[in-house]
Amino acid sequence: MSTIKARTDHPLVDTTEPNLLEQTFDYNLPPKIVFDGPIIEHIDGKPVEFDPVAAVQRDIFITDTTFRDGQQARPPYTVEQMVHLYDLLAKLGGPNGIIRQTEFFLYTKNDRETLDRCRELGHQFPECTGWIRAVKGDFRLVKEAGLKETGMLTSSSDYHIFNKLKFKSRKACMDSYCEVVDAAFEAGVRPRCHREDVTRADWDGFIMPFVDRLMRMSEQVPDELSVKIRICDTMGFGISYPGVELPRSIPKMIYKLNQECGVPSDRLEWHGHNDFHKTHINGASAWLYGCDALNGTLFGFGERCGNPPVEGAIIEYISLKGDLCGIRTEVISEMADYMRSIGLPIPDNYPLVGKHFNTTRAGIHAGGLRSDERIYNIFDTTKLLNRPPRVALTDKSGTDGVVHWINEFFGLKKDDRISKIKCHKVARWVMDQYEVHGRMTAISDEELETQVQELMPVYWKKHRS
Secondary structure (H helix, E strand, O other), X not given: OOOOOOOOOOOOOOOOOOOOOOOOOOOOOOOOOXXXXXXXXXXXXXXXXXXXXXXXXXXXXXXXXXXXXXXHHOOOOOHHHHHHHHHHHHHHHOOOOOEEEEEEOOOOHHHHHHHHHHHHOOOOOOEEEEEEOOOHHHXXXXXXXXXXXXXXXXXXXXXXXXXXXXXXXHHHHHHHHHHHHHXXXXXXXXXXXXXXOHHHOOHHHHHHHHHHHHHHHHOOOOHHHOOEEEXXXXXXXXXOOOOOOOOOEHHHHHHXXXXXXXXXXXXXXXXXXXXXXXXXXHHHHHHHHOXXXXXXXXXXXXXXXXXXXXXXXXXXXXXHHOOOOOOOOHHHHHHHHHHHHOOOOOOOOOOOOOOOOOXXXXXXXXXXXXXXXXXXXXXXXXXXXXXXXXXXXXXXXXXXXXXXXXXXXXXXXXXXOOOOHHHHHHHHHHHHHHHOOOOOOOXXXXXXXXXHHHHOHHHHHHHHO
16 A cells, blocks of 8 residues: 655644634634635636635625525415514624615515515615516516615526527527616616526626626616626536536636626625535635625525525624624524424524534533533534533433533533532433333433432422522
8 A cells, every 4th residue: 555755744732731723713703714825716728816815805795585585495474474584684684784685576465565564664784675577567566666676587598598488599588688677777776687597508608798788788877776697506506616617617607797797796696506505605605706795595495405594694704704793693593493483394403593403412522512512512502592502312422411411401500510420310310211221212301301300309409499
């Protein structure tokens, strides 16, 4: 078996004090993302340098499509549910508008009532925008609603142009779309062109010529009406890796829109799908390569496999900025509780909000939590999410798991925490369930509470009275 010869020696740096890398892993925040150099991508045979530090300094932000794409994956929300969720989105994003916009359908009585009631709440952010078909008549709905901006579907791949929309040519398709953009300008509404299926489109032959035309049209109207471009990775084909060719390369498509077509970063928005488990990282990569807006849905619920999860984007934003920036992260848990109450299934192991996302069943992990919860908890989930780390007891939990559960149950901290020896009766009862009775399921909190009351009566009386 061959080995690679080491070029340098790596001497041990001995120390008696731990280096916990707290400049990155500040327990009071999600871990910071720190860049130590530029990102190099080859575009048209030439190396192009992207500066992620400069990208993070831009006014990047989140937009929401829970009430549009999010409703295409579930039964429709009621008006009351949408109003409540909109209110929570405003609280989560905070006064700085980290969640900058959300979009609504405009076609039904419920759509209009929802929009009106959301605006009556008086929140500056997220701004309410519309979503319509690429049909001139639909702008009447936008104008009647008094909206300043609306999304409009401008499908971009030949799969859609020819096979779905049945246009006879790309030019006929482009002309049709531009007529609708003109209708938006005439109505005094900013059009946000949703470039559907862009990761299967012909960039040189259609995408860039169309965007060039949109930029020329935008030069003829006030800045507040200039066209925005939503980059829609409809099938989740987008790739963030350097070196990938178009139409799947996220770095290349954003570079070409920015640098070759002249679309400013604040008029670019990424809208992805999760068919290949890439939706979150693709959205974050779009930020880094020059797209200011990341569009998502609450808990990723959307068409087919879903969209970038808004709560995941929130944590990524904090990690990139190194600051809460007015975000109220505890609202994430409040949203999840509300979603469960109206029947939205959230898997138990779903990041940040699943019932067991910060629950351990391993005894060695429970021992780590007992020593220092930072060892097995991603950040201070008690402070940021109102979710303290927990232990679910099984035959793998050991005494450490029982001790951690009991101390969390009583809410004991530091010197007040109960030691192993004083919990041994409960620990023995847990092990007997598996070793003596052959149990195969986890011990419920209710069962443990009963045993603590029976086997530790002194502590029960002291701490539960």
